[in-house]
Amino acid sequence: MKKKNLLTRVIIIALVTITGLYLVIGPRHRPHLKDFTWSGIKQTLASNIHLGLDLQGGSHLVMRVKTEEFLKRLTEEDSIAAQNAAKDAGFELKGGRADTGGNTYRVVLELADPSKANEVKDAVQKKVELGDTSVWSYSTSGDQISWTMTGAAQRTLADNATTQALNIIESRINALGITEPTLQTHGAQSSHQILLQMPGVQDPERVKDILKGESRLELVHVVGPPSPSPATTYATEQEAIASLGSNGTVPPNRRVLPYAERMELSADSSKDPNQQKPKQWVVVETPAIIDGSELRNATAVPTQGGRSTDFEINFSLKKSGADKFGAWTGAHINEYMGVVLNGEVKSIAYIKSQIFDSGQITGRFTKQSAEDLALTLRSGALPAPIEYLEERTVGPSLGQDSIRAGVRASVVGLALVVVFMLFYYRGSGVNAVVALILNMILMIAGLIMFGATLTLPGIAGIILTIGMAVDSNVLIFERIREELRSGKTVPSAVDLGFQRAFVTIIDTHVTTVISSLFLFVFGTGPIRGFAVTLVIGLLINLFSAVYVSRTIFIWELSRKEKVESLSI
């Protein structure tokens, strides 16, 4: 009975160890004899474990947020809103425009009746936030009234846009699962640059595209007769503008947008070299019914009934957006609605029935491009486009020398532990050392299996794991000694020692695993790096320190009929 039990245990341990070793050395190449030499082991580890920015270095990217585009769009939107507000209040306008260029951002209205300037101003400011004198300074000249953005407001708004872009980039990096990048503002205050350092990633171009993807989503009303007549599209931009019948200008409540149906696109469509020029144009109402800020979630799903390689994006809206969207679609049954991404109409469909909180973006996405776009939509739209200024490869931020010193110190520490265990616990100390070595092998296997990136905080997790692994053995051995002192026979002392210590070990391990799971799920950066290695290490430790160590004891005890003494 006991022999059979022992055999099962040995088989389980052997299987786990072999699997662990295989994960460390294979599966990338067939193991050679030279893999087991010191340099072979070193090379295998170096190629299989991903090291973080602090230990190995990575890419160094400087990007700039084009805040001028953000201010320009803001001014244009306000200009349109101001024109609409003036018209709604019954004032006649000769024209209106947004003057943007250089460092000027100005909303200009040309009045038909200059004597009513103050009334128009009041009407506009009641509806549009142009009345805030800390942002806009109002002036009149001739038949023009204008609001000019102050320099201070330009700086504040641009800084806010940069901060917002930084946060969005951070959430995208986290969503991509890139471990422990560093992200910081760069350059002088007004340069609006962001410095990103990230450890070596598999496909840097894809990461760059995702970070750059503006992902400005809008749902708009497409102007034209309702279904069953087809959606109104035009072959050229001029034709579309001409259809508006306002002498070649676009009125403030309309926009003319390219319609790029059935095109391959990535999160950053402007960079795609295969992109064809859009063939059609449509006229849409502005402002949009709702925009991407109302998005709750977006996921990539295979297109129903399409080719298996075609993907589309399902999105759902927040409560506020869903209310707005539901009210609008309810009132516009059979009319056409367009999904606009970064200023391009991606798809047009007529409204069959009232829609509340969900929709699709169709188009011929690949799985990858749909997933990337969904990711960027979830993280929110960038307030302004981003350009890359500088790209370099950098060495480890901790410095090669510090890493070498750290490794040396760890080896000294570990050797100390091993020597002490062997000296103090004699024969049983061997158990502890075997368990510790197995723990390390399996831990490395775990890191490789989960593709985790090892950083200094991760090493802190390993240090705590080793501490707790040694502690488990000390707890067990001290307990066995205690039982021996109280006069128990060797086999029952071992049994009791394990039984009693096991309760303690379970409690300490489960507590730490629970708290680390919090850190893993909700934490970012160094906190997460710490939690990953700790959770992996502790789960392995329950196996190596308890199960394996126990098996060695069983084996020792089974060799003799009657055991009088134990080397502990």
Add this chain to the structure above:
Amino acid sequence: MFQVLHDVNIDWLGNRLWFIGVSVLLMLAGLGAAIIHQATGRQAFNLGVDFKGGTVVTAKFKQRPHDDAIRNALTSKGIRDAVVQPITDKPDTVLIKVPLEGEGQDGRARVREALNTFGPETQPAQELESDPNAAYKIIGTDAVGAIAGAQLRNKAVAVTLAALVGILIYIGARFEWTYGAAAVIAVFHDVLVTLGFFSLFQIEVSLNVIAALLTLVGFSVNDTIVVFDRIRENRKLHRRDSLYKITNDSINQTLSRTVITSGLVFLSVLAMVLFGGEVLRGFSLALLIGVVFGTYSSVAIASPIMVWWEQRIEAANRAATLSFNQPIKGGVRSSTKPTGREPITPRARKAGRA
């Protein structure tokens, strides 16, 4: 069999006022240091470039010195805690990040002063290659913001608090909630004392120190549970003993384990403090202080608080039982037999059984 510390019989709880006094003193010292630093215009903590940003200087060398040599040159000119990062695709160029505030100039001048130990800088108008006397040229100076903004810091604190609540709930379920609360209070104590040291000695706080603090939390809880576990076991075995005695016995029984484990971890971390190099110093010091106080707090903070709390509850229960002399409706804490001895309440039984 070679054995340290067995059959010790120390009245740990008898010294609880001393222990708690020392801890309060240490925490006050840390708090005082933080307040004084703040009041004298400096920061309470010496935050590294991770937290407050600084200047990054890009320098190109004819013969790039070792990272360590550059770091030493900076340290000798009083610029501590610099990050020296080589650019691998341009092997003669190195990024030097220093925690100096101010727009560019100040940091640049200070770094230049340090780099002049390797030879003069190129004349501004000239290229590095065409100047035979020069050793290096500063090719770029940029201000950088903090890696860990306020957002990350707040999130780190929030996540750690959530993890502590998790610990509280688990220990509460496995032992008693008073045990959980005592363990969590001990953890707070350890973190505060460690932070106090960092403020007092103005040791640089980098992002890695956060990881060290998390390690400290794990170690402290581990150590506390080992003691509590023994208390739980002894309460089952020796029902007639008072909690006070049981706690003292349990600490004594686990003492050899505590000394060995903490001693080993302490020595390993000490090796890292001594030989791990300047860059890792903050990290390893936080671990070292954490090991000492994580061990200390299990005996000196967690145990006395737990015993005091449990005794108060027992006393309250007894009073309630005596005055009503019947079980309180729905109450689990009532004892039906008020005797002079330690009452075996359902609570005690639960603690024993688990």
